Amino acid sequence: MRNDNATMWQIAEESVPRLEQAGTVEVVKKAEIGTPDIPGLTDSPGVVQNLRLHTTLRGEPLELLQTQVYLGMEDVRNPAQRAVLEFVLTAKPTQLHAVLDDFKTFLRTVRPAEEDHA
Template sequence: MATTLPVKISFSLPDGWQSAPPDEVGAPGVAFVALHPASIMDGFTANITIAGRMRNDGATMREIAGESVERLGQAGTVQVTKQEEVGTPELPGLTDSPGVVQNLRLSTTLHGEPLELVQSQVYLGLEDVDRRSQRAVVELVLTAKPEQLPEVLDDFKEFVRSVRADEGS
């Protein structure tokens, strides 16, 4: 079942991307899905998802990104190809603390057939100014086949740069 984000955000989708109901495209647990119809390859469409939740623990963004690797590892093989902290100059609208960008290579199956995918994940945190122990973590993810990546990666970067916390969040 689709979820809602713990904070309100705004963003712009690059040209060629279309929003889709998460439950209808097999993406339960996320709040938003965008598909890139022009990239369909062997039945797989490159996509962007947005998910998020409140955290009241002391986990770092790097640890939270690691949780994603563990979760994905339950469905196949996962290799982290890049992981780095990014600061506020790259993401000025959403966070005052460093986020994490992580790239993954996934080997899984779809309908019994082997499937190789890549993901670019961005984890952003937004602290509650009244309760410092509370923070929202927003996860922005691009998933594509390796052959689709050159066509959609710049769009994902543009999308990430457009993400902003709505006033009053």
């Protein structure tokens, strides 16, 4: 939950210093995504950020690609608050093509829960 005025772009930028604790990070691409037909997402379109990470694993160099997706959802009972949903896919460059379509398919299923009026 966030109650600040940070944009989805600013929230995405916050992840870079966190990841830099493990190695070098390059922002490859950042863009708005989404469509207005995603009900309940107030910051739609959201932001997708693609990163290249250079780190080590057991002393060996390792390159990873990461796709981060940020979506905001307003609290209907308290509009001053919002939930920020962060979805992350991390893979080796040779593995990304095998999992990216499934990740995109999953993202298309994200919806707010229906309120129970019973």
